[in-house]
Amino acid sequence: MRQYTRSIPAPPEPERFGAETIVVPPGRPIELDVRLEAVTEGVYVSGTARTELVGECARCLDEITEDVEVRIGELFAYPDSVTDETTDSDELPRVVDDRVDLEQTVRDALVVDLPMAPLCRDDCPGLCPECGERRADLPADHGHETLDPRWAALRERSSLNDAVAD
Structure with missing residues (x-):
């Protein structure tokens, strides 16, 4: 088991993290605090990702910023393991050259947690x-x-x- 704390920049515009109304701006730091554990079928990654979102209020169109923290939990399958052989490549990420690529895992966790209609405040009159x-x-x-x-x-x-x- 290993613990890592890293700050990584958000990807550039074509691969941005977010939706149309609220995003992690390109280059904005994403703070990762993760634990990697060796398990029978691969490496289990758990922890958190923290960053700042920028967007506009769905009612009044004012610019808003919001800090977000999401939980991460993902199994990365070892090559030639039973899990690797019994799952499609797009179902589960893989350990490649003794490394795990967390970009898609972090993106998925952030996008699921984004508000559909971000508001500057709950009672925004618009x-x-x-x-x-x-x-x-x-x-x-x-x-x-x-x-x-x-x-x-x-x-x-x-x-x-x-x-x-x-």
């Missing part, structure tokens, strides 16, 4: 659908006059009568 301004910045009595389109012709006629009277 944007006003009429003017697009942030509701948090608007006064409490903010509103827009909505007129039923069926009455628009009468409103125009009323406006014309007012103009003629002037």
Whole structure:
């Protein structure tokens, strides 16, 4: 059994860690604290990965940052082991040249833990659908006059009568 603590940079843009709304920016450090244990069929890797996510609030579109820590637990099969012979190559990672590649394991753990709709705060009121301004910045009595389109012709006629009277 061996314990490792490492800081690795997040991969570049085409291989980024994340979703459309929130990601680990390319090059951002990912802190790994892992334990590698030799077991009968391979190497079992367990521990945590910590990093900072950057994205935008799903309601108000403000930029947000969020620290995340995810648990890792993965068996890497030894070459020519029973596990290696009975599983497909995409089912379980493999030990290659006495090394384990944690990139896909860390990516999978982070992506599963990402929020589907990240929020700047739980009670974010979002944007006003009429003017697009942030509701948090608007006064409490903010509103827009909505007129039923069926009455628009009468409103125009009323406006014309007012103009003629002037």
